[in-house]
Amino acid sequence: MSSHRKLKSWMFKLPTMLNCAEAEELMHDHHEGDLPANRRWRLNLHLKLCRECTSYLAAYENSIALGQSAHSDVEPADDLPDDLVAKITAAREQK
Amino acid sequence: MEDYQDAPESTLVAALQQEDAAAFEYFVRTFGGRALAVARRYLRNSDDAEDCIQDAFLQAFRNIEKFEQRSSLATWLHRIVVNSALMKLRSQTRLAEQSIDDLLPQFDTGECRVEPSWRFDESVETLAAKGEARRHVRDAIDSLPENYRIVLLLRDIEEYRTDETAELMDMTPGSVKITLHRARSALKKKLEPLFERDGE
Incomplete structure (x- = not known):
């Protein structure tokens, strides 16, 4: 373990501090805006001190936004088969 | 007609x-x-x-x-x-559980995160406007294990609420949250080639 991580590991054992694994568990609710004030405060404190979690959270949130952008519009399929249209309309008539 | x-x-x-x-x-x-x-x-x-x-x-x-x-x-x-x-x-199928452990965040023995430092020179909008990046993102979502892919599509793309997703997927809301978080984490891992490491 690097000395940087050793120091962090020690620091995150202090009262009210979260370690990275505990911070990870709060990230979903943090993104959804569902974290109660006390937990939000503890996560924000962790993020102020942890470059790795800050970097991770930024990449996590960018990934969500990229996923949403990539699927923001539904491009209609341009290969709707005529026989499928015929099959659907025929099935309706048989009802 | x-x-x-x-x-x-x-x-x-x-x-x-x-x-x-x-x-x-x-x-x-x-x-x-x-x-x-x-x-x-x-x-x-x-x-x-x-x-x-x-x-x-x-x-x-x-x-x-x-x-x-x-x-x-x-x-x-x-x-x-x-x-x-x-x-x-x-x-x-019953959307069998598939493991995505390899794509989830890594921690060392002291529970410290092992993560590179990312730099985002291009905004999400700029990246998403590029056809190649959009394809990469769609392929990354498509390559997620089935149950994770569907929950991610329902929540993040279709914008169903957690309770609606739970009902559609026959899951508990808690399980939807965990699956969604893991799916997002796995997606982030798969999209890392689009990001730049700080200091490079």
């Missing part, structure tokens, strides 16, 4: 509610391409996607009487297609 293109949507809805055959054919031809694209998001097999939209259109026709036009016809049909696709998926 009467052309409904320039008429208000309520004209088409009224014709569908009167069981007008020509209106139904127009409905299928006009909305079918979009419906097929949505079905293909969920069902990787082309025949399954076609079966799915056939079921969806017939279901739409059966329920058109109850359509109150609180949303557009496209939005209403979209939800029917998604439901139909999920039913098809459920009938095929």
Whole structure:
């Protein structure tokens, strides 16, 4: 373990501090805006001190936004088969 | 076939509610391409996607009487297609749990995160505007294990609420949250080639 991580590991054992694994568990609710004030405060404190979690959270949130952008519009399929249209309309008539 | 293109949507809805055959054919031809694209998001097999939209259109026709036009016809049909696709998926497999442990965050023995430092020189909007990056993102989502992919699509793309997703997936809301978080984490891992490491 690097000395940087050793120091962090020690620091995150202090009262009210979260370690990275505990911070990870709060990230979903943090993104959804569902974290109660006390937990939000503890996560924000962790993020102020942890470059790795800050970097991770930024990449996590960018990934969500990229996923949403990539699927923001539904491009209609341009290969709707005529026989499928015929099959659907025929099935309706048989009802 | 009467052309409904320039008429208000309520004209088409009224014709569908009167069981007008020509209106139904127009409905299928006009909305079918979009419906097929949505079905293909969920069902990787082309025949399954076609079966799915056939079921969806017939279901739409059966329920058109109850359509109150609180949303557009496209939005209403979209939800029917998604439901139909999920039913098809459920009938095929039980969406068996697949492991994505390799794609989840890593911690050392002191519970410290092992993570590179990322730099985002390009905004999400700039990245997403690039065709190649969009394809990469879509492929990354498509490559997620089935249950993670579907939960991510429902929550982040279709914007269903957690409780709605839970009902559609026959899961508990807590389980939806955990699956979604893992799916997002795995997606982030798969998208790392799009990000730049700080200091490089």
